[in-house]
Amino acid sequence: MMTIQTHKAAKNETVFDLSQTSVRDLNAFLHQLPDDIPCDPVRVTHLTGDHSVVAGVDADLDVQVDGHVGYFCGGMLRQARLTINGNAGQGVGSNIETGRIHVRGDASQSAGATGRGGLLVIEGNASARCGISLKGADIVVKGNIGHLSAFMAQSGRLVVFGDTGDSLGDSLYEAHIYVRGSVTSLGADCIAKEMRDEHRKELADLLEAAGEAGRIDVNDFTRYGSARQLYNFKVDNIGAY
16 A cells, blocks of 8 residues: 655645655556646655666656665656656666756766656766667766766767766767766767857757856867768778677
């Protein structure tokens, strides 16, 4: 039986205490919310690294998660605005479609993997393979990222305030990457590119969406993208495939 505590004084906020109820019941409640009208906010408390918290949600609401989460938090998110007041395990925001996820701590590997839309903001660092196979989402990392980030990223944008690990953008397609810090090494077919006015505008919009409008100069960033040499098989490139 699902245990729900409702705080009327906090705009009818519904509180799920995970020491008293299960993630399955939390997600079942979120899944039955209407997708065509705004819903009351939800808060999740007393987490112990639980997996798949707020996964598969398609509703117009704000969700606050107070604590550290395990794997795949916010996976397949639509519409909702999810804030994680802690660190996130592997695959946070994987396959996000619309909406916003804000991680106030660090994120483990594969953050935003295969994301198709929406925005993922990470206040701290992200581990390896951040934005792997990105398909249209935007990711802003205010710290550093690990190796093989944006591997096979097809579309979308990845913004990094800090440094990157090895093989950034390996086998990249048409995603845009902006890095303010240093790059350990670039992956196959990823190169530095000219920062034109449209890219400065694009980056400025992303910084504003991440709450950094006017605080960071877009000219401090370097743009990276695909050299487009691996789109078709060439025997001369056999060692890069």
